[in-house]
Amino acid sequence: MAAKYLSIAQEIKQRILSQRYPATEPLPDQLALAAEFNTSRMTIQQAMRQLIVEGIIYARQGQGTFVRKNFRQLSQWDVAGSDYFGATETWRHLGEVTSQVIAFEVRFPDEKEQTSLLISADAPVYDFIRLRLVNGEPISLDMTVMPVALVPGFNKSHLESSVFRYVRETLGLKMMGSYRVVRACKPNARDREYLNCDETDPVLELEQVIYLEDGTPLEYAHCHYRYDHGGFVMVNNG
């Protein structure tokens, strides 16, 4: 069974979405909610905290708790979320997503890769490049490096389906975080070839490290996106 505070949060969220709690007035106070849900005020507060971090409500000492007038539906490439670029998911609504393996090799890591993945120079890594297309149009070119030791039994066929599903479901590893830098850069030869870029077309580059729940880096990747297919969305709630 889910925790009580989570089901209360869920219920309150529903009431907000269904306008039963209108955005024009404060929510019932914590004592009233505690009575209604037959629980303690601490538990109500835990539910509230949940909704606060989700950006749905905010609370003011001495005033009350309010619905955000303007909490947005996330769209496009939701960075705040937690899908770790099973990019398929992200773009599915745009059309048919396909993937093409451009390269798949094993080699030793360079210095930058060693420090990013926290491995030594003689720990082999997989190095693969994938092109993603939506309705046949190239969208992104992903260059990924992954320590061999972390993914036993890994092979090229996993690239064609989902690397993350393999890691999660077969190996039982949980992805718990990412570190990303996004920048603009000029297209290199590979971008021009596979993303069909012109010399003057900028490229949106995402450099990322994805790590497991204990902080072990799982992959280090550079993803290049065509500049005309959107951007990254970042939401920040005080």
Place this chain on the structure above:
Amino acid sequence: MAAKYLSIAQEIKQRILSQRYPATEPLPDQLALAAEFNTSRMTIQQAMRQLIVEGIIYARQGQGTFVRKNFRQLSQWDVAGSDYFGATETWRHLGEVTSQVIAFEVRFPDEKEQTSLLISADAPVYDFIRLRLVNGEPISLDMTVMPVALVPGFNKSHLESSVFRYVRETLGLKMMGSYRVVRACKPNARDREYLNCDETDPVLELEQVIYLEDGTPLEYAHCHYRYDHGGFVMVNNG
């Protein structure tokens, strides 16, 4: 006085940074910490939760609480933080930051601005453009639109110091969130003139809405950054 759980979180963070709690073994358990800090376990948990959202530690039921092997020092343009681009703060360590007002006008908003700021077509807006330089080198060009009604007494002199300080300290408004999209684009005429861009130099564009604590949009801005001065850092902890 700060809340007890915050000072405990601060103290534990110090112990982690000073290696007194090494990353190789779990932290003392919550009962032991409660005894040491002469408080209840709930309060210790609140301190822990604080450090968890900061990405410094993680907890596993049945195992213990651990220091993240790999929590990074944020750098450059820290998006996870909350400084809302008093860009001065962000770049101060790079050198002397100066600002130059390129334009300052009042006009009516276009359609996109109306929907972004949730105002009507006849609600006037300030429209200003600022160039930011570090050690005399142009870094970013910011084009901002702000509803006149929200910032009484606003004038050009505020642009030369800090708009946010004026809004916060003089008007007493609190900024509580932002919605941002970052993308790559080709330089326009203004970028080439002020950022000293070549035709083929990409530009990193940040489109953002910053809103007040009740969800009222305060400003809608487009910030253009030279591509060779870094990128945006995004950290995500599961």
Place this chain on the structure above:
DNA sequence: GAGTGGTCTAGACCACCAC
């Protein structure tokens, strides 16, 4: 002063993991 959310206590039971 009344009413709100923020914090804190001193316990309790449960879920999960390692041994």
Place this chain on the structure above:
DNA sequence: TGGTGGTCTAGACCACTCT
């Protein structure tokens, strides 16, 4: 089975805002 973190209780006092 023992030890860990996760949740929960039924109160309490404090800080803040509004009237």
